[in-house]
Amino acid sequence: xxxxxxxxxxxxxxxxxxxxxxxxxxxxxxxxxxxxxxxxxxxxxxxxxxxxxxxxxxxxxxxxxxxxxxxxxxxxxxxxxxxxxxxxxxxxxxxxxxxxxxxxxxxxxxxxxxxxxxxxxxxxxxxxxxxxxxxxxxxxxxxxxxxxxxxxxxxxxxxxxxxxxxxxxxxxxxxxxxxxxxxxxxxxxxxxxxxxxxxxxxxxxxxxxxxxxxxxxxxxxxxxxxxxxxxxxxxxxxxxxxxxxxxxxxxxxxxxxxxxxxxxxxxxxxxxxxxxxxxxxxxxxxxxxxxxxxxxxxxxxxxxxxxxxxxxxxxxxxxxxxxxxxxxxxxxxxxxxxxxxxxxxxxxxxxxxxxxxxxxxxxxxxxxxxxxxxxxxxxxxxxxxxxxxxxxxxxxxxxxxxxxxxxxxxxxxxxxxxxxxxxxxxxxxxxxxxxxxxxxxxxxxxxxxxxxxxxxxxxxxxxxxxxxxxxxxxxxxxxxxxxxxxxxxxxxxxxxxxxxxxxxxxxxxxxxxxxxxxxxxxxxxxxxxxxxxxxxxxxxxxxxxxxxxxxxxxxxxxxxxxxxxxxxxxxxxxxxxxxxxxxxxxxxxxxxxxxxxxxxxxxxxxxxxxxxxxxxxxxxxxxxxxxxxxxxxxxxxxxxxxxxxxxxxxxxxxxxxxxxxxxxxxxxxxxxxxxxxxxxxxxxxxxxxxxxxxxxxxxxxxxxxxxxxxxxxxxxxxxxxxxxxxxxxxxxxxxxxxxxxxxxxxxxxxxxxxxxxxxxxxxxxxxxxxxxxxxxxx
Numbered sequence: 001x002x003x004x005x006x007x008x009x010x011x012x013x014x015x016x017x018x019x020x021x022x023x024x025x026x027x028x029x030x031x032x033x034x035x036x037x038x039x040x041x042x043x044x045x046x047x048x049x050x051x052x053x054x055x056x057x058x059x060x061x062x063x064x065x066x067x068x069x070x071x072x073x074x075x076x077x078x079x080x081x082x083x084x085x086x087x088x089x090x091x092x093x094x095x096x097x098x099x100x101x102x103x104x105x106x107x108x109x110x111x112x113x114x115x116x117x118x119x120x121x122x123x124x125x126x127x128x129x130x131x132x133x134x135x136x137x138x139x140x141x142x143x144x145x146x147x148x149x150x151x152x153x154x155x156x157x158x159x160x161x162x163x164x165x166x167x168x169x170x171x172x173x174x175x176x177x178x179x180x181x182x183x184x185x186x187x188x189x190x191x192x193x194x195x196x197x198x199x200x201x202x203x204x205x206x207x208x209x210x211x212x213x214x215x216x217x218x219x220x221x222x223x224x225x226x227x228x229x230x231x232x233x234x235x236x237x238x239x240x241x242x243x244x245x246x247x248x249x250x251x252x253x254x255x256x257x258x259x260x261x262x263x264x265x266x267x268x269x270x271x272x273x274x275x276x277x278x279x280x281x282x283x284x285x286x287x288x289x290x291x292x293x294x295x296x297x298x299x300x301x302x303x304x305x306x307x308x309x310x311x312x313x314x315x316x317x318x319x320x321x322x323x324x325x326x327x328x329x330x331x332x333x334x335x336x337x338x339x340x341x342x343x344x345x346x347x348x349x350x351x352x353x354x355x356x357x358x359x360x361x362x363x364x365x366x367x368x369x370x371x372x373x374x375x376x377x378x379x380x381x382x383x384x385x386x387x388x389x390x391x392x393x394x395x396x397x398x399x400x401x402x403x404x405x406x407x408x409x410x411x412x413x414x415x416x417x418x419x420x421x422x423x424x425x426x427x428x429x430x431x432x433x434x435x436x437x438x439x440x441x442x443x444x445x446x447x448x449x450x451x452x453x454x455x456x457x458x459x460x461x462x463x464x465x466x467x468x469x470x471x472x473x474x475x476x477x478x479x480x481x482x483x484x485x486x487x488x489x490x491x492x493x494x495x496x497x498x499x500x501x502x503x504x505x506x507x508x509x510x511x512x513x514x515x516x517x518x519x520x521x522x523x524x525x526x527x528x529x530x531x532x533x534x535x536x537x538x539x540x541x542x543x544x545x546x547x548x549x550x551x552x553x554x555x556x557x558x559x560x561x562x563x564x565x566x567x568x569x570x571x572x573x574x575x576x577x578x579x580x581x582x583x584x585x586x587x588x589x590x591x592x593x594x595x596x597x598x599x600x601x602x603x604x605x606x607x608x609x610x611x612x613x614x615x616x617x618x619x620x621x622x623x624x625x626x627x628x629x630x631x632x633x634x635x636x637x638x639x640x641x642x643x644x645x646x647x648x649x650x651x652x653x654x655x656x657x658x659x660x661x662x663x664x665x666x667x668x669x670x671x672x673x674x675x676x677x678x679x680x681x682x683x684x685x686x687x688x689x690x691x692x693x694x695x696x697x698x699x700x701x702x703x704x705x706x707x708x709x710x711x712x713x714x715x716x717x718x719x720x721x722x723x724x725x726x727x728x729x730x731x732x733x734x735x736x737x738x739x740x741x742x743x744x745x746x747x748x749x750x751x752x753x754x755x756x757x758x759x760x761x762x763x764x765x766x767x768x769x770x771x772x773x774x775x776x777x778x
Contacts, residue, residue: 193658236517243434
């Protein structure tokens with residue numbers, strides 16, 4: 001029976017329980033323990049209290065025993081749950097919201113030391129339901145459909161469950177069975193995964209033909225791309241991931257602008273690989289799949305452990321990492337109604353390191369440099385931690401555990417000891433819960449700090465460092481907000497349309513350009529780290545945005561693939577030839593509406609194939625750009641200049657995210673499970689357990705299926721059955737009697753094939769009749 005939890009009652013377990021017990025028992029009232037099988041309609045705020053009651057706390061998940069108002073024991077079993085979105089949920093103050101986070105109370109506990117015995121409960125709002133088995137079907141229909149479901153359930157309540165009752169029929173069977181390992185072997189599921197992006201500022205020198213340089217000193221800056229929730233397609237990740245990612249992307253843009261606009265460039269920007277008087281190279285990485293046991297950072301560590309064999313991280317050396325900085329949740333750092341913004345820095349530093357700089361000192365100097373700009377009041381609360389168990393949940397844990405020689409690691413966020421938001425890893429983690437001024441101040445602080453670390457030596461005054469202009473920060477953050485955090489325009493924003501051809505997600509006839517919060521599944525692994533053929537719109541936007549920003553610096557570096565080339569914008573060398581900086585990256589395969597073979601031949605370029613979501617071409621990209629250059633801004637075609645993109649000098653690559661226990665066999669197009677770390681000693685150094693295998697089942701064509709219909713009451717059903725039986729019996733008797741009468745009549749007749757006998761008989765009868773009639777008259 002369809003039942004709605006009362007919207008007027010609180011979203012607590014007791015409120016949900018009282019409503020469920022209002023339903024009339026499905027069994028005879030004389031039974032001592034009646035069982036009610038119900039399909040419950042709840043709002044999004046009531047969902048987790050219901051699941052906690054029936055999944056987390058229930059001895060048998062899905063079934064519980066209650067005592068109703070008559071002091072009778074009632075067994076309740078949930079058959080399905082239908083969720084109606086609460087449109088005012090994100091407008092409610094956090095103090096009035098229930099615990100809606102599906103994440104565990106101690107996220108990433110497996111990366112803590114001493115088996116996490118001293119781990120902190122960073123997420124007091126967490127239910128851990130995202131890692132629990134739920135033994136009943138759950139549906140989150142569109143808002144309009146959900147309201148109809150709630151109205152039908154309310155009709156049941158008004159009628160007291162007498163007469164016709166609205167019921168729900170649900171089906172959510174999957175093809176994958178037993179375990180992820182089994183379903184991957186039988187090809188009935190796909191691994192959870194996707195693609196992240198990393199870039200270097202300044203671009204790295206290609207190893208082929210480059211002059212041997214001294215060891216770099218790199219700073220790795222990380223941010224997550226996605227989140228998780230019970231309903232993957234509805235996952236929102238505004239605070240969980242996108243707040244930190246927006247700050248990372250804005251910092252790349254701001255630092256590149258400072259470098260290219262500095263009067264001392266190109267000799268003052270950080271390019272140690274070119275022998276310039278600057279300290280460090282900044283490596284920015286946006287990681288996909290982090291909510292799935294740090295899948296993105298573990299895969300990055302795995303690829304880095306290949307000792308230069310992986311194309312995805314070619315040019316990076318983990319031994320050159322001096323420090324790792326994770327940009328965590330940063331969207332609620334400003335105090336409401338004031339200009340005061342407070343960030344927290346959790347830093348783990350090796351006491352035996354060279355001590356030439358520290359994150360704490362750099363952030364404090366940055367806060368002092370930007371204080372006073374437009375009345376900004378930014379404070380950084382630095383907190384030294386002793387081990388990974390004291391570090392907030394972040395990508396730093398996996399990488400630091402893989403590469404313990406990294407002397408400095410830190411996490412920047414907007415909380416001290418516990419999360420501020422109860423919406424992390426939920427469907428309600430939207431931009432409505434964020435403060436744009438907090439993100440502006442975070443981008444200002446981070447970019448200024450990185451400028452200090454990249455431009456200065458440890459004995460140099462911070463006053464000689466270029467200052468980041470807050471007015472420009474506001475413009476950059478506002479543009480990224482529209483693309484990453486706003487549901488409209490989303491990835492159809494002007495900034496994205498300048499770089500890619502956005503592809504929307506169409507759900508129930510509605511076009512959606514918003515950034516997905518769920519990483520998705522990985523059907524295969526493309527070994528070309530700069531091919532966007534099988535990438536999502538979100539990943540393609542990040543790739544082109546970061547590549548375009550860092551290329552503003554790289555394009556001024558000249559051709560550095562040869563040792564005799566000098567670094568000067570006035571000596572572009574090979575850039576004036578086809579395939580150089582600024583040249584269209586023509587691509588095509590000899591087909592398509594924009595393909596012009598004659599024009600391509602006239603350019604005397606080696607033509608490759610560039611795939612796009614809107615084309616039927618799916619082969620691997622071979623751009624026309626020269627070594628060390630990347631095609632940026634390609635949208636499709638090979639003749640329209642505005643769509644062809646340009647060759648730019650940047651080190652920007654995709655990095656896959658999937659379990660380190662998996663390998664993809666391209667020849668057979670299958671996933672294989674490995675039971676060891678193979679040739680990746682970094683995993684063994686970290687004393688890691690084997691990776692969990694997260695996978696998503698394939699679905700039959702008939703699922704998911706939900707049908708709501710009206711079922712007549714049992715009395716009417718019995719009456720209809722009785723009438724049906726009576727009518728059937730009468731019909732049978734009538735058929736039998738009719739058959740006997742017909743058979744008797746036929747037996748009285750003689751059979752004559754010609755039909756003559758019947759005529760003679762009639763004539764004799766008529767003659768006899770006339771004879772008798774004459775006798776009477778006489």
